[in-house]
Amino acid sequence: MVIVFLLSGDLKTGQAKDLDKANLIIFHAGSLAGPFKTLEEQFEKAYPDVDVLRESLGSRLAARSVSELDKEADIVAVSDYRVIIDILMPKDTNWYLCWASNQMVIMYSENSKYAKEINSNNWYKILLRKGVNYGHSDPNLDPCGYRSLFVWQLAERYYQLPGLYKKLSQNCPSKNIRPKETDLIALVEIGELDYVFSYSSVAKQHRLSFVKLPDEINLEKIRLKEDYKKASLKISGQKPGTYTKVFGEPIIYALTILRNAPNKDLAYKFISYLLSKEGEKVFLRSGQLPITPAIVNNLKYLPKELRHLNLVSN
Known part of the structure; x- marks a missing residue:
């Protein structure tokens, strides 16, 4: 099994896909590079048949890589939940989880x-x-x-x-x-x-x-x-030459699994680990406060594979 994270827009130096493993592709905000690196290491240790690669981008660029450039990914994790609403919904996903804050x-x-x-x-x-x-x-x-x-x-x-x-x-x-x-x-x-x-x-x-x-x-x-x-x-805005107005809000990080994710089973496992007590510790050590319980925008659309988690609906 493989989880793909691309760092700073490039594959991690010297790393190639292991053809004997499955791939899980994750695009994430640059500010998540530290904790996600730790999560990657821990997850690969728990699942030796998984290879994790990461792509670290500005959150809006990460979402646009999927919506406009048709890049393949399983999970998108962003530093503002509104990015998922504005760029990925409803075409690429219809749900998201809010799980961390910052200042x-x-x-x-x-x-x-x-x-x-x-x-x-x-x-x-x-x-x-x-x-x-x-x-x-x-x-x-x-x-x-x-x-x-x-x-x-x-x-x-x-x-x-x-x-x-x-x-x-x-x-x-x-x-x-x-x-x-x-x-x-x-x-x-x-x-x-x-x-x-x-x-x-x-x-x-x-x-x-x-x-x-x-x-x-x-x-x-x-x-x-x-x-x-x-x-x-x-x-x-979403289309060239258009604009959208954003307002100040408290900082809330969010993630989603894409509708066309090639490896949803691994994505479910990764998110379950991220929201576990061990995952919480990773974010606390990284200087980010977890939101507990995590908040889902609409339980109706949350995959059944994640409904065992401690979540509330907003």
């Missing part, structure tokens, strides 16, 4: 300019200083990209600083915007960027320092969902 932070290294000075109260002042370089991922390809801009919009309201969003946007050139948030890590490590808007789990997994933002702007708290909705952005 936005500002990631940096010890060599970043003003690293010893930046904090949750002055971060925007530091970013706007001359010579400071900061970046984020592409909003059209990756939810972390539009969430970064939501943080800026919410910060303008929270700190009562009219024009802050515009200033932060104008001071972030296009060369500082990359397809997914994990593409920016190396730029921080080598000093090309001083600061990057990312998830707390990514910073923790890569042992980078980060500024913890106020709950009012970090997109973590369910209780603040109405306040988060005050931020919005137009991003590219």
